[in-house]
Structures are given as C-alpha cells and as structure tokens.
Amino acid sequence: MTRIFIVILFFIAPGLQAQNPQSSHWCGTQDGKVAWLQEYQANPKAFSRSADTLYLPVTIHLVGTASGAGYFGLPDLLDAFCTLNRDFETVNIQFYLEGGISYIPNNTYYNHNFDTGSEMMTAYNVPNTINCYISNSPGENLCGYSAYNLGVALAKSCIQPDDHTWSHELGHFLSLPHPFYGWEGYDHDYGKPAPEQINGNLVERVDGVNCDIAGDGFCDTPPDYLNYRWNCNTLGESIVLQTDPLGVKLKSDGSLIMSYSSDVCSYRFSDEQIAAMQANALTDKAEFLYDQTVRYPVYSGPVVPVFPGEGDTITTFNEIPFVWEPMPEATHYIVEYSINPGFNSAVFQFSTVGNSWVSSKLVKNKTYYWRLRPYNAQHTCEASSDIHSFTTGDQLSTGVEDLIDGLSAVHILPNPVHSGAPLSIRISSERSLELNAILMTSGGNEVALQQWQLNTGLSNLQIDVPALPSGLYVLKLRTAQGQMVRKVLITQ
Ligand SMILES: [Zn+2]
Structure with a gap:
C-alpha cells in the first residue's frame, strides 16, 4: 500500500520530490561507474559475448530479528526469484539458487545501513556467488543497493512479484550505472536547462554527440536526468519534461529497469546494457561460472x-x-x-x-x-x-520411548532411505545377544527380516531393503529382553 501511495505522490507532485532528495533515493548504490565498466566502455569490441545462456550462482541470505521473526516468506522468495530470471531472459543470463538458504537472526542487520550492511556481507558472504541479503530495511527510504563485488541488499517490501528492484540491483552488480548517472543526489529545478556538467560528469545531450562519454556511457539509453522515483505516461515516458544543456526538451525512457521509473513502467535492459552485463559475467565474474548445468522446468501437477x-x-x-x-x-x-x-x-x-x-x-x-x-x-x-x-490422533508415536535393556545408541541411517538401498543400524550393546530386525509396512505386512549375533560394544548392521513403494514403514528390533520400534520412510 505504501508503494502505491508513493507512486501517486510522485505523479501529482514530482517537483516536491525533486526538492526532497532524502525521500527519493530508493536505490542506495554508491559505486559510481566501476573501473571494469570504464575499461569496457573504452573498447567494448575487445570483450567477448556468449551465444549460450550464462548461469550465475546466487546465495540467499534471509535476515530476521534476533528472535527469528520477520524473515521474508519462502513462497515470496520463489516468486521474486522467478521475476528476476524472467527479467534476465533477454540478457541470456539466468541465476540459480546455490546452497541452502542462509538465515541471519540479527537486529542490527535486520534494519541496517551501508556500514553495518558491509560488515554483514563481509561476515556471511559465500565466495564466487552473488550474495543477496533480504532484510526489513537496507537503509532509510531504500529499496536496496548493490556493493560491487561484495553483495546486494534488498528490502523485502520491494521484491514483490511485480517489482524489478532485484533485477535493478543485479544490473548494478553486473556493472551497470543508472541511465541518469551523475545526477544521483543532485537537486535540480527541472523547469530549467541542465548544466553542461554535474560533479565532474558530462550531462548527456539529446543530439547524441556525447552519448558514449556522458550519462551511463551507453548510446542506446537516451538522456535521463530523473533521480527520484517517477511514474510514466501511457507511452512509457516520464511525465516531467526536462531540458538538455542545448535547450532541447526530453522525456525519460521508463521502460529501462536501471532507471528510477516505477515498477509498472520498467521491464527491459537495452542491447548495450545486455552486452556489458554478459562481458562482465565472462570476465570479472569468470570464477562464478563453475556450474553451467541446465536444469529443466519443474512440473507440479497434482500431489500424490x-x-x-x-x-x-x-x-x-x-x-x-x-x-x-x-x-x-x-x-x-x-x-x-x-x-x-x-x-x-x-x-x-x-x-x-x-x-x-x-x-x-x-x-x-x-x-x-x-x-x-x-x-x-x-x-x-x-x-x-x-x-x-x-x-491427527491423540497418541504419541512409539519408537522413541521404548528401550531394550542392554541396548543403547540406536541410530537408523539414512532415514528416509531410497527404495532398494541398504539401511544401516548403529547400535551399542552391553553384552553378547541375538537381535532380530523385521521391516514391516504400516499395515503390519513383513517385507524384510534379518538376524545377527551382537558382540559387546558398537555394531554397524546392514539390512538390504527390497524395492518397495514409497511410504512409511516400521522397523521392529527384537531381543529376548524385549522389542523397540522405529519408523522408516522409504522414498523413490
Ligand atoms: Zn540503482
């Protein structure tokens, strides 16, 4: 709801936002134009492109409060990752989830700033993967930021299924600046022409003569001076009219994910941005390309x-x-x-x-x-x-309480076990005794039977499980002193 309110506010009063840059910095990336991109843009033809899709590993860090509350939901995470990969289909880059999800319960990191965020990333980063930290707030009024070659921070409220914040920040991580590069934090009266330069950066002109050295340095992203969140018209352009240093009027292109246009406007990267990201993945992120296995889409169908x-x-x-x-x-x-x-x-x-x-x-x-x-x-x-x-019923599962006198440290491994694979029983015995193991269906039908003579001490026994349908089975261990029951899950 908050986002809708903000969008409407910008729509009605863009000038107000321009005078209040504090509330307009929805992306906190401070990298400027990274050295890699400067080298690339000096001679893009020297860098290779890939005809194949490049697969890049992403480590997900979910940041919650110290008591373990506030984590971004798992289905929401899958939805957000789905949007990210859809945005990158035209880039020929796809991201994959590497390793398990890392959970970080920490109040300081849950609402962090650039300094504590960098401390968090240094502590938790997994090398050669893109480390993405999803928390409540990565800084006041921020949806996220990217710290080049360190990691990406995201606010959970800004990565809903229709948001492109994650794609925007990974664009930065793969070297892209904003199309309004140089204008970040600059307070401008948009009723007046833009200056020739801002903070030592050339302002991009509509006639295109300085497109490769001004703004973001890409010639297929037109001039854009809007450094606050803005909404677009039905043509996908900014409503605010801007004036270049020569007095030529322009509107910003809202379709670009790297602009500050609202999520309903943006959906794409330009061809030159795509070429730069591919080259960046192939050179600066070459160590990330260690697993290019293609996985096929999941089909759920009905659950059985x-x-x-x-x-x-x-x-x-x-x-x-x-x-x-x-x-x-x-x-x-x-x-x-x-x-x-x-x-x-x-x-x-x-x-x-x-x-x-x-x-x-x-x-x-x-x-x-x-x-x-x-x-x-x-x-x-x-x-x-x-x-x-x-x-559910009202009885406790058997198997954990019952013990046989003289036997201890009973472990069934692995559990679940694959159908047809051996099942191990680790057991410690106080004396020499005879042990019977009976594997039964949950309905009580015997499917395997084995007998051993145990010596004193630790034994590692093995039952050969026949090929069986998936399900819950019961393993009964019996001696002259009594019996114990363990549940065993068999999977395919
Ligand atoms: Zn940004």
Missing part, C-alpha cells in the same frame, strides 16, 4: 500423497512424516501446512530436499491442510499445488 493419505485419520500427532510422490524435475519443495483450509493465517512453511519431510509441531485431534511448492535451483515459478488434508 503417500503418507498421510488424503483424508486419513492417523492415530498419532507427534513426529508425523509427510511423504509424496516425487514431481518431475523438482529437487526441493516448500511444505506448507495450516489448520486453515484457505491458508490465510497460521501457515507453517518449511523447505526440504527430496519428497518427504517430518513435522514434530502438529497438535492432537486436529485436521491439517497441506500443499507443496516444487522447485529446483533454476526454476522457481511453479505455483503451489492442490491441497490435501488429514486428521
């Missing part, structure tokens, strides 16, 4: 629940495994569940690798609704799935 089954009432409520059939090309899923079928409130969200996840946060005798959002490192645009439901 394995456990709990659709509409099931289960007997237990703690440590409930969610298992579903894998979806094509998905390597990760966001699991969302709620007692609210509309997912309007009290929604729990978790990101998981693979097609299962265990919750220890459910309460007894409640109906829960759950859905999935499948994704992989490069493709995050797929929407949330259909919704499934089940009802």
Whole structure:
C-alpha cells in the first residue's frame, strides 16, 4: 500500500520530490561507474559475448530479528526469484539458487545501513556467488543497493512479484550505472536547462554527440536526468519534461529497469546494457561460472500423497512424516501446512530436499491442510499445488520411548532411505545377544527380516531393503529382553 501511495505522490507532485532528495533515493548504490565498466566502455569490441545462456550462482541470505521473526516468506522468495530470471531472459543470463538458504537472526542487520550492511556481507558472504541479503530495511527510504563485488541488499517490501528492484540491483552488480548517472543526489529545478556538467560528469545531450562519454556511457539509453522515483505516461515516458544543456526538451525512457521509473513502467535492459552485463559475467565474474548445468522446468501437477493419505485419520500427532510422490524435475519443495483450509493465517512453511519431510509441531485431534511448492535451483515459478488434508490422533508415536535393556545408541541411517538401498543400524550393546530386525509396512505386512549375533560394544548392521513403494514403514528390533520400534520412510 505504501508503494502505491508513493507512486501517486510522485505523479501529482514530482517537483516536491525533486526538492526532497532524502525521500527519493530508493536505490542506495554508491559505486559510481566501476573501473571494469570504464575499461569496457573504452573498447567494448575487445570483450567477448556468449551465444549460450550464462548461469550465475546466487546465495540467499534471509535476515530476521534476533528472535527469528520477520524473515521474508519462502513462497515470496520463489516468486521474486522467478521475476528476476524472467527479467534476465533477454540478457541470456539466468541465476540459480546455490546452497541452502542462509538465515541471519540479527537486529542490527535486520534494519541496517551501508556500514553495518558491509560488515554483514563481509561476515556471511559465500565466495564466487552473488550474495543477496533480504532484510526489513537496507537503509532509510531504500529499496536496496548493490556493493560491487561484495553483495546486494534488498528490502523485502520491494521484491514483490511485480517489482524489478532485484533485477535493478543485479544490473548494478553486473556493472551497470543508472541511465541518469551523475545526477544521483543532485537537486535540480527541472523547469530549467541542465548544466553542461554535474560533479565532474558530462550531462548527456539529446543530439547524441556525447552519448558514449556522458550519462551511463551507453548510446542506446537516451538522456535521463530523473533521480527520484517517477511514474510514466501511457507511452512509457516520464511525465516531467526536462531540458538538455542545448535547450532541447526530453522525456525519460521508463521502460529501462536501471532507471528510477516505477515498477509498472520498467521491464527491459537495452542491447548495450545486455552486452556489458554478459562481458562482465565472462570476465570479472569468470570464477562464478563453475556450474553451467541446465536444469529443466519443474512440473507440479497434482500431489500424490503417500503418507498421510488424503483424508486419513492417523492415530498419532507427534513426529508425523509427510511423504509424496516425487514431481518431475523438482529437487526441493516448500511444505506448507495450516489448520486453515484457505491458508490465510497460521501457515507453517518449511523447505526440504527430496519428497518427504517430518513435522514434530502438529497438535492432537486436529485436521491439517497441506500443499507443496516444487522447485529446483533454476526454476522457481511453479505455483503451489492442490491441497490435501488429514486428521491427527491423540497418541504419541512409539519408537522413541521404548528401550531394550542392554541396548543403547540406536541410530537408523539414512532415514528416509531410497527404495532398494541398504539401511544401516548403529547400535551399542552391553553384552553378547541375538537381535532380530523385521521391516514391516504400516499395515503390519513383513517385507524384510534379518538376524545377527551382537558382540559387546558398537555394531554397524546392514539390512538390504527390497524395492518397495514409497511410504512409511516400521522397523521392529527384537531381543529376548524385549522389542523397540522405529519408523522408516522409504522414498523413490
Ligand atoms: Zn540503482
């Protein structure tokens, strides 16, 4: 809502904003024209371009309060990343999510400034990736900033699905200045002609004679002097008329993502901006290009629940495994569940690798609704799935409380286990004894049986699990002294 208000305000009274530069600096990038770009623009033909799509790794840092609140939502993150990659399709650059999401609970960084932001980036950066920090505020009145070869900071309120802030800041990170380069923070009366120079930078003229040395140095981005957030007319141009140093009138091009036009106006990079970003990725970011694997789009389709089954009432409520059939090309899923079928409130969200996840946060005798959002490192645009439901019981899961006298340190690994793969049992025994292991379906049908003679001390046992359908199975360990039960998830 705040953004809509601001846009309207600029529309009505641009002059007011021009006189109040403090509230107009929505991008806080202070790099100026980076040395790499100066070298590039001196001789662009000396730099190569790529016919293939370049894949650049991005490390996501979500910054919350010290108590762990305020993190940008995971589905919102996937939406924002989707917009980012769509904006860069014409650039022939695509970004992918590298590593797991980093969570930083820190009040100072949650609302940071340039100095504390740089301290944060120095502390948390993952080398050779583009480190993006999403927090409540990266500085007063700022939507974000890029610090060249350090990282990018973004306000969570400015990376909604229709926003281009993330693309704008990554444009900076790949060397691009604003098309109004030189005008940042300059207080100008737009009713008067522009001066020849501002702070030692040549002002770009409409006749194009100085386009390669004035403004951003790109000749296919026309002159633009607007250093505050502005709205465009139906032609995508600025409403404010500006005057170049020779007295020629001009309107700014609102389609450029690197301008300060509002998000409804901007959608593109110019050809020369694209060439510069590609050259920057191939030279200054060459070490970032270590993984050029092409991943295919995710197709979600309807969820096929394995456990709990659709509409099931289960007997237990703690440590409930969610298992579903894998979806094509998905390597990760966001699991969302709620007692609210509309997912309007009290929604729990978790990101998981693979097609299962265990919750220890459910309460007894409640109906829960759950859905999935499948994704992989490069493709995050797929929407949330259909919704499934089940009802919890009031019993505690068995398996954690029961113990057999003389046996301790029982670990089942890996869990979940892939169908057909071996399952290990690590167990410590106080004496020599005979141990039986029986693997059963949740309905009680025996699917594997094995027997060992244990010696005193630690043993590493192995059960060969046959090829089985995905689902929840029960492993029963039995000795003359008693038995214990463990749940095992089998996935494909
Ligand atoms: Zn900027």
